[in-house]
Amino acid sequence: MISKPEVVTNQNGETVAKALAGYWQGLLDGMKTAPDLAISTAYFNPGGFSLLANQLERAGHVRLMLGAEPEVGEDLGRRRRLSGDTLPEDEERVRLAEALKEHHRLMEEDRNLIVFSREADKGILRMIEWLRSERVEVRLLRERFLHGKAFIVESNREGVLAGSSNFTYAGLARNAELNLGQYQPHVVGEVMGWYEEQWAKSEPFDLASLYDRRFAEYAPYVVYLKMLWERYKDEMGREEPPPGLDLTGFQRDGLYRATDYLQRHNGVLIADGVGLGKTYLAGELIRQGVIDRRQRVLLIAPATLRDGTWEQFLRQYDLKNVQSVSFQQLANEPRLGGNGTEPVLWHDPNDYAMVVIDEAHAYRNPDTGRAKTLRRLLAGSPLKQVVLLTATPVNNSLWDLYHLLSYFVRNDAAFLQAGIPSLREHFKEANAEDPDDLSPDKLFDILDAVAVRRTRRFVKRFYPDQRIKMGGREVTIVFPQPEVLRENYEMDDLLPGFFHRFAHALGADIEAEDSPLPSPEDFEYGEQLTLARYAPSAYRFGDDPDTFEL
Incomplete structure (x- = not known):
């Protein structure tokens, strides 16, 4: 028996995606011909697609209609009215144009925030392939705001789930959404009539190309400049x-x-x-x-x-x-x-x-x-x-x-x-x-x-x-160029043999084969410094002095 959800939310372990998947899967298994679907949503993203991909790929003809929500236009219009740059008679037209522009920016931002991973790329490529199939049509409503969200099974006026959920991961699985299912043919017919009216006013929209840009190849220098710009x-x-x-x-x-x-x-x-x-x-x-x-x-x-x-x-x-x-x-x-x-x-x-x-x-x-x-x-x-x-x-x-x-x-x-x-x-x-x-x-x-x-x-x-x-x-402004000058000092005339005796006093091995110092037979060195501060490890019981102190 096909499960027909009536009240659908994302709470108590249930989700909108789970309810739709169960309903659509039952139709796919029980109908000889795959059902046609019509979907109305402000936003559609790979996360939402992944939740229902198995059913969408088996469905018949699928129509997907996108549009800008009035709340976005209202927020932008409120800022614009404060500036006083728009005439009252142009308010609605300008508000819609701004909202559509913001709608596109938000879809790009949503795409840009997807993590770069093999799994994410695989899911996006799967979605692009589905969007480009002959069974899928995507349109964008430009003449008016789109606030209604609906998931319609068009075949035989089977049913509709309508409410607040956008076709996004958040809308289908996380947000506090409320959607109601209707399965009376005359109710479904009225909803389909509303959908046809909006669909006729909408224009073809290449949603797949929006995500194609993720896979475009760029020279490393271009990526570097983009990072600097952002x-x-x-x-x-x-x-x-x-x-x-x-x-x-x-x-x-x-x-x-x-x-x-x-x-x-x-x-x-x-x-x-x-x-x-x-x-x-x-x-x-x-x-x-x-x-x-x-x-x-x-x-x-x-x-x-x-x-x-x-x-x-x-x-x-x-x-x-x-x-x-x-x-x-x-x-x-x-x-x-x-x-x-x-x-x-x-x-x-x-x-x-x-x-x-x-x-x-x-x-x-x-x-x-x-x-x-x-x-x-x-x-x-x-x-x-x-x-x-x-x-x-x-x-x-x-x-x-x-x-x-x-x-x-x-x-x-x-x-x-x-x-x-x-x-x-x-x-x-x-x-x-x-x-x-x-x-x-x-x-x-x-x-x-x-x-x-x-x-x-x-x-x-x-x-x-x-x-x-x-x-x-x-x-x-000119920065001076440093120039190194060599100066030679003959210290032996003032301090004859001082540096030889100084090196020996600090512990230099004058008897080593590679020692640059003169032999003790040819030079009088004097005594070495023996205070503990010069070689403290020499006063440690049972161990030889540390090499670096000698």
Whole structure:
């Protein structure tokens, strides 16, 4: 007996796909001629096809009608009405056109999100072969929105399952859907009449070609460019307001990325190489905060830079409202737990909206007093924007970089969307790898979201002939070419035999056959150094000294 489902949902162990498969399979087994099917759905994807592929491939003639849902058009129309760009009489036409465009984009996105695997490819190729068979017709309704979803058995007006389910894996097996089955010939006939009316208004649509593109062959360079486009397309071609300071092209690009990072993470690591103008890049961020947004900005730098480079810079660009303090001055601030008796900061620590730290690698060790003071400063409310300047963010290990980023990346799961559930664990894994084998990809997703880092070589290659204003005129930037000069020093005249005796004192084997030192018979060496600090293993009971100490 053929099972005819009446109320079909995806719950309690039952699914829409299971109900349709059972119903269609019963018809296929019980009818001499395979039944014809007519399907109305907004979306159709390989996941949905796989659930009913065995029945669809045995069915007779199958008509598949797709269309844009009105909810999509309404969402887009609401945004457009806010802009006021469309006349009321054109509203419905424009809304439908936008919805159809969005409908196609969503189908492409659904295709693009399918995992690349042999199993997935096999399923898609099977679907394409079915779509291209003579028994299948696919159309797209362009004249109006399509909201009705129906699975009709046309032969003998056998039955219809209608409701909310799209022909997708989610609609047939996962979503909270509700569908009702009807099997009275006159009811099925009315539904078929509705379907014929929409079908007549629809146009042929090559759904198979949408998935064919998955198997197109592309040169590796094209794939590389596509990856770059998907990652950076939001940055391409956008117009940014001109900076207040005279910056070169590569400095402006760095500025725009730094601004993005500040907006996303409340912090940025500016790690450009020496001589590329980190001071000017940070200076523009300071200027924007103080002049454009009228905020309070605190600059922290070594005393020599505070009194030299930064004092001159702030005076030249009339940024006298920016307070500049040294590392030690900040560590003495009593409001931050310092040992000083008088306040160092001009304002309450919570009044500063931005903190800029030059030579920030000085704060890489979280256990130092200066690092703890900085964390107290940044822990206030509201959150401060943090700008870290250093050409050497890594000195001893990758943990240096982690601790610097932790001054503004306060959520360990901040990079979850990049596939990094824990920032700390990710750095732990990276730090455990051999530095010679560590792939740049390991930390790329993190650094690409928080750091501005260019080298001289990069700038010379991708920003040739950059110009900058100096002394009221524009000049081309030229990086000096290092030239190694050889200088020979004759030390024997001043310190005769010193280096021979020094090598022997440190433990050199003067009697070895390959020793470059003169024979003890021809040279007076003196005694070797014997303190434990020079060869501690020599004082260990029962073992020979370690070779590397001799």
